[in-house]
Amino acid sequence: MSHAHDDEMLPDDDSGFPERPSKSQRKRDMHALQDLGEQLVALSLDQLKKVPMPDSLADAVREAKRITSHEGRRRQMQYVGKLMRNVDPAPIQAQLDVFNGISKAEIARQHRLERLRADLIEDEKTLQAIGEQWPEADFQQLRTLRRNAIKERELNKPPRAFREIFRILRDLDAGAGDGSEADAAAEDAAEE
Known part of the structure; x- marks a missing residue:
C-alpha cells in the first residue's frame, strides 16, 4: 500500500487515532464498576465463591468485607x-442477576410456569402434560387447588390456591433440574 492510500483511510481528525471515550463516559464506566464491586462485597462468602472472577479480585473483595473502618x-x-x-464485568453481572433472581433464563422459567398454571385453571386436561413432565406430582392436590382457585376467582377472594399451584409447579420444576425433590417434599410437609 502506498502512503497516500493510507491517508485516505484515516478519519478526518488530525490525530489519526480512534476516538477515545469522553472523560464523562470514562467516569460513568468507573462508577458502574465500583457499583459492581459494592454488590460483590455485599454477597455472602458462599455466593462469592460462585462468581467467576480472578483470584486477586476475589481476595480484594473478601478483604473489603473484613475491613470495618x-x-x-x-x-x-x-x-x-x-x-x-x-x-470482563459481563459474567460477574450475569451471576449477580442470577442471585437477584432476574436472569433471562429465570424470567423465562417463571413465565413458562405461569402459562402452565393458567392452562391448568382453564382446562383440567393440562394435568396430563404435567404428569408427563413430572410423574411425581400430587394430582389430587393439584385438582383440589384448581377447583379452589376457580372458586377464589369467582368470589373475588384472595388467590391463595392460585399462588399455591405456582409454588408447587416451581418446586416440581426445580426438583427436576437439581434433584431436590426431597427438599420440596420436606417443605410441603413442613407447611401442612
Whole structure:
C-alpha cells in the first residue's frame, strides 16, 4: 500500500487515532464498576465463591468485607474498583442477576410456569402434560387447588390456591433440574 492510500483511510481528525471515550463516559464506566464491586462485597462468602472472577479480585473483595473502618473500607473499595477495570464485568453481572433472581433464563422459567398454571385453571386436561413432565406430582392436590382457585376467582377472594399451584409447579420444576425433590417434599410437609 502506498502512503497516500493510507491517508485516505484515516478519519478526518488530525490525530489519526480512534476516538477515545469522553472523560464523562470514562467516569460513568468507573462508577458502574465500583457499583459492581459494592454488590460483590455485599454477597455472602458462599455466593462469592460462585462468581467467576480472578483470584486477586476475589481476595480484594473478601478483604473489603473484613475491613470495618470507614476510611480503610473506602480505600479497599477503590482498589477493588481498580482491579475491576481489568476484568470482563459481563459474567460477574450475569451471576449477580442470577442471585437477584432476574436472569433471562429465570424470567423465562417463571413465565413458562405461569402459562402452565393458567392452562391448568382453564382446562383440567393440562394435568396430563404435567404428569408427563413430572410423574411425581400430587394430582389430587393439584385438582383440589384448581377447583379452589376457580372458586377464589369467582368470589373475588384472595388467590391463595392460585399462588399455591405456582409454588408447587416451581418446586416440581426445580426438583427436576437439581434433584431436590426431597427438599420440596420436606417443605410441603413442613407447611401442612
